[in-house]
Amino acid sequence: MDKLRSHIQQRLTEHGIKPSLQRIAVLEYLVTHATHPTVDTIFSDLYPSIPTLSKATVYNTLKLLVQCGAVNMITIDEKNARYDACTTPHMHFRCRKCGAILDIEQELPVTLGLPRGTVVESSQTYCYGVCAECNKQDITLH
Amino acid sequence: MDKLRSHIQQRLTEHGIKPSLQRIAVLEYLVTHATHPTVDTIFSDLYPSIPTLSKATVYNTLKLLVQCGAVNMITIDEKNARYDACTTPHMHFRCRKCGAILDIEQELPVTLGLPRGTVVESSQTYCYGVCAECNKQDITLH
DNA sequence: AATTAAAATTAAAATCATTCTAAATAAATG
DNA sequence: CATTTATTTAGAATGATTTTAATTTTAATT
Helix, strand or coil, X not given: CHXXXXXXXXXXXXXXXXXXXXXXXXXXXXXXXXXXXXXXXXXXXXXXXXXXXXXXXXXXXXXXXXXXCCCEEECCCCCCCEEECCCCCEEEEEECCCCCEEEEECCCCCCCXXXXXXXXXXXXXXXXXXXXXXXXXXXXXX | CHHHXXXXXXXXXXXXXXXXXXXXXXXXHHHHCCCCCCHHHHHHHHCCCCCCCCHHHHHHHHHHHHHCCCCEEECCCCCXXXXXXXXXXXXXXXXXXXXXXXXXXXXXXXXXXXXXCCEEEEEEEEEEEECHHHHHHHHHHC
């Protein structure tokens, strides 16, 4: 599994980020967990293997990764910022029952009606509803 | 201007909300200010005319309005929740220079690739970039 | 109209995510 | 090796939002 590790390091370097132990750990976590985790989840999951880790470092690292374009922050959840290492265009869906956040194939939004001269640099589409799993359970429980 | 007021009251009632002075004021503010204001802005702007107003009431009222579907909360701004009385589908654009949030005609997102059984109830699309005004100023300053 | 009950509003305290600060550690450079 | 610079860290500070408990307003009932 050192191919992953070197790929992570490369990705950091490509974005102008010096690959420290902590930064590698955070980015690797995001790459291997497409669950759009919160800062807290990332911290708790990494803490056992890096017992000196500070939550401030997770915050710092994520801010840096976002600034450099290495990962995306998504605001689909009003309570906590969530992070996504997949930077190719796609939408997100959040289930209001279980809270899971899923990826959806992107239909690039057509930004009609913006004043001439507006420059759109990025976009995020968030969908809300109930996931298939939770709908399945509802039927079963009946 | 009492046509507006009665329209606001009706809209509250239609959504099962008892139209108190404060609730009318908050909804009327949102209807007449399509600026996607924050709680703080709403409070500061209403305070002079309702000097007994509490920020908690603004929070309570907005939460109620959102729960009842009378207004939308948008999370285009990571720092503060923003509110929008226009509930017909449209997208939002935020300028990273001046912070303005503008409406954009909606292209309904096509949610491909979601597992069979998923129910999408609503969606929000946020676009980020630089608005026409700010781009104009950049050219002039050069 | 007075009394009571229920709902809404309020100010202040509590909470919680995030940022800041200043010290400690690690890495890079002369 | 010494020194500067960058990174990490723990804890304090901040700021948005929620909670609490008291007060006021509204509605219902006598």
